[in-house]
Amino acid sequence: MKPRHRRLALILGGLCVLGIGAALVLQALNSSIAFFVTPTEIASGKAPKDTNFRLGGLVKTGSLHREGLTAHFVVTDTAREITVRYTGILPDLFKEGRGVVAQGRIGADGGFEAAEVLAKHDENYMPPEAKHAVDQAHKELGMVQK
Structure with a gap:
């Protein structure tokens, strides 16, 4: 093999390895990306099908029910609501009336099957996407912000 052919083979081999990497x-x-979706977007059919995504909003007051390690609660963006089912230990900061982000997928019954639940870390914090969704819902309903 001539040195020129050897160099060409090394370059092509290196490009193949780089492409595979x-x-x-x-x-x-791609498999670790999780899109953020609100209950209104789920109701309008904009939620990803058969893939994990994040649902954000507020936990509706009076909606939390526990059956052993399984918790059922309702997440709302003040315009729409969706029922969430989560099996596991909820975070210490998880409370009704506060912001929450749940990661999972839509179940066969149309409810949200959460694999992970994240609660906000202080009284005034809300994820920017959830804040925007709540503001949009308030605008659509003609509600006045405090």
């Missing part, structure tokens, strides 16, 4: 990295990133 880039494809594997993109595949890993």
